[in-house]
Amino acid sequence: MKKTLMKKYAALIARVGANVQKGQTVEIHADVDQGEFISMLVEACYKAGASRVDCEWTCQPITKLNYRYRTLRSLSEVPAWKEEKMKLAVEEVPCRIYIDSEDPDGLRGIDQEKMQKARMRTYPIIRKYRDALENKEQWTIAAVPSAAWAKKVFPGEQKNRAVERLWEAILKTVRVTEDNDPVAAWKAHDEAFRARCAWLNAQHFDSLHYRSANGTDFRVGLIPEGRFCGGGETSLLGHFFNPNMPTEEIFVSPKRGAAEGRLVSTMPLSWQGQLIEDFAFDFKDGRAVSWEAKKGKELLDRMLGMDEGAPYLGEVALVPKDSPISESGILFYNTLFDENASCHVAFGRGYMDTIDGYADRTQEECHALGVNDSMIHVDFMIGAPDLSITGYKDGKATPVFTDGTWAEGIPG
Numbered sequence: 001m002k003k004t005l006m007k008k009y010a011a012l013i014a015r016v017g018a019n020v021q022k023g024q025t026v027e028i029h030a031d032v033d034q035g036e037f038i039s040m041l042v043e044a045c046y047k048a049g050a051s052r053v054d055c056e057w058t059c060q061p062i063t064k065l066n067y068r069y070r071t072l073r074s075l076s077e078v079p080a081w082k083e084e085k086m087k088l089a090v091e092e093v094p095c096r097i098y099i100d101s102e103d104p105d106g107l108r109g110i111d112q113e114k115m116q117k118a119r120m121r122t123y124p125i126i127r128k129y130r131d132a133l134e135n136k137e138q139w140t141i142a143a144v145p146s147a148a149w150a151k152k153v154f155p156g157e158q159k160n161r162a163v164e165r166l167w168e169a170i171l172k173t174v175r176v177t178e179d180n181d182p183v184a185a186w187k188a189h190d191e192a193f194r195a196r197c198a199w200l201n202a203q204h205f206d207s208l209h210y211r212s213a214n215g216t217d218f219r220v221g222l223i224p225e226g227r228f229c230g231g232g233e234t235s236l237l238g239h240f241f242n243p244n245m246p247t248e249e250i251f252v253s254p255k256r257g258a259a260e261g262r263l264v265s266t267m268p269l270s271w272q273g274q275l276i277e278d279f280a281f282d283f284k285d286g287r288a289v290s291w292e293a294k295k296g297k298e299l300l301d302r303m304l305g306m307d308e309g310a311p312y313l314g315e316v317a318l319v320p321k322d323s324p325i326s327e328s329g330i331l332f333y334n335t336l337f338d339e340n341a342s343c344h345v346a347f348g349r350g351y352m353d354t355i356d357g358y359a360d361r362t363q364e365e366c367h368a369l370g371v372n373d374s375m376i377h378v379d380f381m382i383g384a385p386d387l388s389i390t391g392y393k394d395g396k397a398t399p400v401f402t403d404g405t406w407a408e409g410i411p412g
Contacts, residue, residue, distance in 0.1 A: 001167040005178060007040050009142075009171060012182045012245070014044035017140030018095040019241040022049030025092050029056045030099040037144045038099065050095075060106035060273060067110050067118075075114065076121035086129035093237065096139040103148035104333040107273020115272065116302050123307075123375045131363060135353050138241035141336055143170055152333050173246040173325050173337065186242065193231030195411040196250055200228040203398060205391035207258070208316065210343075212384040214264045215280065220316055220345075221258025223370040225356045228252045228318075236359055248325060248340040251317035253350035255370035257286035259313055263345065267331065267338050267381040271299055275333070279380075287311045288347070304347065309374030314350035319343050321385055321404035335379050342383030343401070348374035 014020050026045045030038050042053045067075070150162035157165060171177070175185040210218040230250035232242045264280040276296030281288045288311040291300050304311045319326070319342055326341040350371035352358045358366060367373050389401035399407035 001164060001171075002178075003040075005171060005176060006037055007044070008182065009174065009176050010037065010040040010044040011047070012174065012176060012186070013041060013097060013140060013142045014048045014050075016183055016186050017142055017242050017245045018045075018097050018138050019239055020045050020048035020050050020095050020138075021239060023051050024049070025094040026050045026053045026097065027056060027089070027094045028053065028097045028099065029058065031101045031146065032057045032059045033146055034099060034101055034144055041097065041099070045095075045097075054094075058102075060103060063273075064107060064110050067114055072114055072117055075118035078122050078125045083125065083129075086126070090129055090132045093133065093137050095241075096137060098139070098141040100141060100143040100334065100336055101146040101149060102273065102334075103146060104152050104270040104275060105273065106148065110273065112272070112274075112299065112302050116306065119375070120306065127375070134363070135358070136236045138235055138239050140241060140243055140245055142174070142245040143334065143336055145170065149334070153330060169328060169330055169332075172328070173340075175246075190231040190242070193250065196406070197228045197230050199411055200250065200391075200400075203391055203393060205393050205398075207392045208400065209390045209392065210261075210263070210382070210387065211390075212264070212382075212387045214266065214384055215262055216264045216382060216384070216387070218259070218261035218263050218283065220313065221255040221286075221370075222252065223255045223355065225369055226252050226255075226354050227356055229351075229354055233353065244336060244340070246325060246337065246340050248323040249317040249319045249344070251315050251351070251354070253354040253371045254313050254316050255286075256309075256312050256350075256372045257370070259283040259286045263382050265380050265382060266384050267342060268333060269296075269378070269380045270333055270335060271296075271303060271378060274299055276300060286313070303376065303378060306348075306376050307374050309372050310348055310376050312347070312372045312374070313345050314348045314372040314374065314377055315344075315346035315379070317344050317346075317379070318389070318401065319383060320401070320406050321383060321387075326383075338381055339379045342381035343387060343389070344379045344381045344383065346377055346379040348372065348376035348378055 045053045145163045145166035147159050150166040154162040154165050176182045205222055207219055207221045210216050228250050232240050234240050262282050269276045276293055276299050279293035281291045332338050352366045355366050385404045387404045391398045391400045
């Protein structure tokens with residue numbers, strides 16, 4: 001990929017994704033193989049005004065070795081130096097940038113039970129710092145290709161060509177071309193989100209009903225104080241940012257305990273470096289009570305057993321079938337992209353900022369209204385070409401989606 005385009009993308013992530021402010025610190029999380037692009041991103045952050053840029057490196061093969069050789073007790077400890085870093089983050093409120101390039105199968109064979117137990121034991125320590133930063137920090141997730149990921153997406157191509165094709169696909173989804181102004185493109189994109197969110201929020205729906213010929217027949221309740229969000233967000237410190245690059249979704253946190261029926265997945269899910277395929281869930285009283293999968297059911301068993309809130313939904317998201325990612329026809333095997341090609345829902349933690357006046361409410365108050373709480377947040381895709389979604393308010397039905405896309409008359 002041309003370095004000029006890579007630098008253009010890096011600048012977009014720094015200025016529109018994270019929206020780095022003058023004097024802010026920045027934390028970049030990336031794979032060790034991405035040194036070239038991360039160098040460009042670090043420079044873009046400094047040019048945007050960052051006072052310090054720290055990089056946190058990951059490596060799937062090393063992660064596998066850690067889970068193979070370290071004891072559960074060792075994996076369950078949070079060293080003092082790590083806790084000091086989290087304390088510093090609460091003080092500084094850094095921008096966080098996550099660059100995703102992982103191999104979808106990169107953690108195949110890992111001891112899932114060991115991983116689950118370690119995460120459950122460290123979560124209570126980590127959570128207090130996560131909660132202290134809730135909705136205060138700017139953050140964004142973007143992606144760059146790795147050879148393993150590219151070969152998964154384009155298995156018939158030689159490695160270099162597969163990487164190039166994945167670069168081309170990523171840049172197209174984030175509105176970066178050689179001759180455009182991607183900042184202006186994202187401004188227009190955010191304006192379209194605002195128009196659709198305003199329409200949805202004006203309806204004050206009590207529930208949404210999903211139907212598809214694949215077996216989906218599902219009704220989910222909404223929180224009266226809830227609001228649909230999409231595109232960019234504004235932190236409690238007043239900084240606008242775009243959490244996901246790309247993004248095509250409008251989402252809301254549903255009411256915990258108010259979900260009934262069956263949801264059928266329409267795309268594979270990569271969770272903890274392993275794939276789950278052809279799966280479905282049955283809900284009763286808001287909770288997934290049974291599930292099936294042709295591949296990876298044991299992963300679903302572990303995922304939904306992570307904590308008490310894991311089998312409840314934390315998000316429902318609307319994405320039309322004619323979104324740019326969907327129209328590309330590419331299965332990315334990556335939730336950041338695949339969730340933006342399809343309507344989806346998420347198990348686990350809900351979003352406080354989908355509640356009106358959330359800045360003046362405590363987390364306990366948001367949970368009491370119906371926002372789910374959990375240590376996980378896992379999206380899976382349910383969009384289909386014939387999917388219909390109907391909104392209900394006091395028994396009155398209003399079409400929201402028809403044949404997989406926005407119903408006629410909805411703005412945006």
